[in-house]
Amino acid sequence: MENYLIFDHVYFNYFTKTGEFNAINDLNFNIKKGEFIAIVGPSGCGKTTILSLVAGLLEPTEGKIMLDGESVKTANIGYMFQRDHLFEWRTIYKNILLGLEIKSKRVDADTAYIDELLVKYGLADFKNKHPSELSGGMRQRVALIRTLAVKPKLLLLDEPFSALDYQTRLDVCDDVKNIIRQEKQTAILVTHDISEAISMADRIFVLTSRPATLKCVEQLEFDNALTPFKRREEKHFSKYFNKIWEELSNEK
Amino acid sequence: MKNNNYSPKYIKYLKKIKKDTVTTKIYQVLILALFLVLWEVLVQVGVLDAFFFSSPLRICTTVVDLFATGNLLHHIFITLGETLLGFAIATILGTLIAIALWWSNKLRSVLDPYIVVLNSLPKIALGPLIIIWVGAGTNAIITMCVLICIVITILSMLSAFLNCDKDKILLMQSFGASKFQILTKLILPNALVEFISVLKINVGMAWVGTIMGEYLVSKAGLGYLIVYGSQIFKLDIVLTSTVVLCLLAGGMYFFVGLLEKKVKRI
Ligand SMILES: Nc1ncnc2c1ncn2[C@@H]1O[C@H](COP(=O)(O)OP(=O)(O)O)[C@@H](O)[C@H]1O
Ligand SMILES: [Mg+2]
Numbered sequence: 001m002e003n004y005l006i007f008d009h010v011y012f013n014y015f016t017k018t019g020e021f022n023a024i025n026d027l028n029f030n031i032k033k034g035e036f037i038a039i040v041g042p043s044g045c046g047k048t049t050i051l052s053l054v055a056g057l058l059e060p061t062e063g064k065i066m067l068d069g070e071s072v073k074t075a076n077i078g079y080m081f082q083r084d085h086l087f088e089w090r091t092i093y094k095n096i097l098l099g100l101e102i103k104s105k106r107v108d109a110d111t112a113y114i115d116e117l118l119v120k121y122g123l124a125d126f127k128n129k130h131p132s133e134l135s136g137g138m139r140q141r142v143a144l145i146r147t148l149a150v151k152p153k154l155l156l157l158d159e160p161f162s163a164l165d166y167q168t169r170l171d172v173c174d175d176v177k178n179i180i181r182q183e184k185q186t187a188i189l190v191t192h193d194i195s196e197a198i199s200m201a202d203r204i205f206v207l208t209s210r211p212a213t214l215k216c217v218e219q220l221e222f223d224n225a226l227t228p229f230k231r232r233e234e235k236h237f238s239k240y241f242n243k244i245w246e247e248l249s250n251e252k
Numbered sequence: 253m254k255n256n257n258y259s260p261k262y263i264k265y266l267k268k269i270k271k272d273t274v275t276t277k278i279y280q281v282l283i284l285a286l287f288l289v290l291w292e293v294l295v296q297v298g299v300l301d302a303f304f305f306s307s308p309l310r311i312c313t314t315v316v317d318l319f320a321t322g323n324l325l326h327h328i329f330i331t332l333g334e335t336l337l338g339f340a341i342a343t344i345l346g347t348l349i350a351i352a353l354w355w356s357n358k359l360r361s362v363l364d365p366y367i368v369v370l371n372s373l374p375k376i377a378l379g380p381l382i383i384i385w386v387g388a389g390t391n392a393i394i395t396m397c398v399l400i401c402i403v404i405t406i407l408s409m410l411s412a413f414l415n416c417d418k419d420k421i422l423l424m425q426s427f428g429a430s431k432f433q434i435l436t437k438l439i440l441p442n443a444l445v446e447f448i449s450v451l452k453i454n455v456g457m458a459w460v461g462t463i464m465g466e467y468l469v470s471k472a473g474l475g476y477l478i479v480y481g482s483q484i485f486k487l488d489i490v491l492t493s494t495v496v497l498c499l500l501a502g503g504m505y506f507f508v509g510l511l512e513k514k515v516k517r518i
Contacts, residue, residue, distance in 0.1 A: 083419065085420050103428060
């Protein structure tokens with residue numbers, strides 16, 4: 001398969017009053033359509049910066065980022081954050097409509113797709129509720145559906161589970177992975193949790209500490225049918241874990 | 253609610269809560285009654301001089317008298333009108349200015365020192381200037397009222413706008429939202445709770461502004477009645493006007509409270 005997202009010699013510098021510093025240093029990688037990538041790296045190394053670059057919210061100081069042959073500035077990209085950021089003054093349904101409203105293309109075909117997602121992922125009964133009436137796990141599912149409603153070409157997840165307690169986190173991992181696979185989304189997950197990365201991804205990119213550049217890439221071989229939770233019980237799970245843990249501890 | 257599902261202890265707990273609110277209400281009424289009775293009795297037996305302290309009964313007769321001559325309603329109408337107008341202008345204009353300051357970082361940083369100075373300035377000091385600029389009349393009173401309310405409105409609303417979660421703004425941007433869309437779909441609804449508390453503060457401030465304005469220039473209104481009453485040493489009039497003011501301000505606060513309940517339910 002051909003390359004879908006391309007990072008071509010990407011550099012990024014932050015400008016502050018006290019100086020200019022290099023956050024991303026000569027980053028090169030390719031992602032194929034339908035792939036699930038996890039990016040792990042020491043905290044503060046520049047993971048969020050990479051996602052902001054992909055989302056077109058920041059512009060590379062040097063280098064080029066292309067998604068499916070177009071510039072990421074114009075591409076339709078979905079972004080999911082650490083917290084769900086549902087708007088309390090909107091109902092669940094209205095929250096999910098947010099993206100379409102902004103793009104002002106609330107055509108029938110799209111609302112039909114939203115209704116389909118709501119039914120498929122068990123949110124139809126909560127349509128008219130407000131976010132505070134839902135559990136943390138449920139809210140993250142709504143946040144994901146809100147992002148998918150605009151049919152993004154690429155889904156970015158910035159530590160989307162770190163605000164949840166451990167038990168919920170394992171459930172939501174399964175849930176999110178399942179939805180992403182069913183909707184055949186290409187996704188990039190950023191996390192500092194190695195086991196989360198191994199349980200979710202097809203490939204893992206390990207970053208160096210700041211300025212971030214690609215340290216190594218790990219191709220994961222798991223049975224396709226395994227849920228993230230089941231993956232954790234596999235024998236080679238810990239082998240991957242040790243390998244990546246070692247790579248990361250060399251960075252500190 | 254199905255009562256039969258609750259345990260006896262829970263029902264007892266509910267009863268206690270209900271009883272507590274009722275007793276609180278009773279105490280509140282009792283304090284007022286006690287105060288009025290004590291006041292009346294002390295005046296009647298001559299401990300307090302009715303000439304200086306008036307009395308509840310005398311206030312009642314004054315209210316009836318003033319109503320009969322049609323004066324009181326006129327004065328209430330004037331003061332209430334000025335207050336509501338000043339309140340509305342300050343709230344709307346202040347919010348609009350806060351929006352402009354949120355919109356433009358440049359404008360905000362340029363105007364910052366002026367707003368700080370305006371905030372700490374005692375607005376009453378501008379009274380004479382206001383009178384010279386807009387004339388000694390209703391305009392001056394409303395201007396004073398607006399001046400007192402508007403600065404706090406601007407500062408509170410601006411800080412509510414600026415406190416919006418950065419990630420929520422990023423979320424909007426990742427959907428490709430324009431600045432105007434970020435304003436209308438995120439910043440404004442997000443600041444609604446703060447807006448209600450600004451309204452509450454402004455209810456108090458607006459009355460201060462109007463009465464202060466009326467002290468300075470008026471020919472009618474409750475503030476005027478108070479000044480007039482004290483000049484001719486009719487303390488009945490002064491205290492009557494004060495009581496009416498209390499009732500009006502309380503009523504206005506009550507309406508804002510209703511609005512708050514409605515908003516909280518959304
Ligand atoms: N807007 C900004 N201005 C200046 N420095 C920033 C900004 N955002 C992040 N940084 C710095 O850039 C580095 C990388 O940040 P980030 O991408 O958020 O790291 P990570 O997500 O991996 O924890 C950090 O050292 C951070 O302090
Ligand atoms: Mg981060």
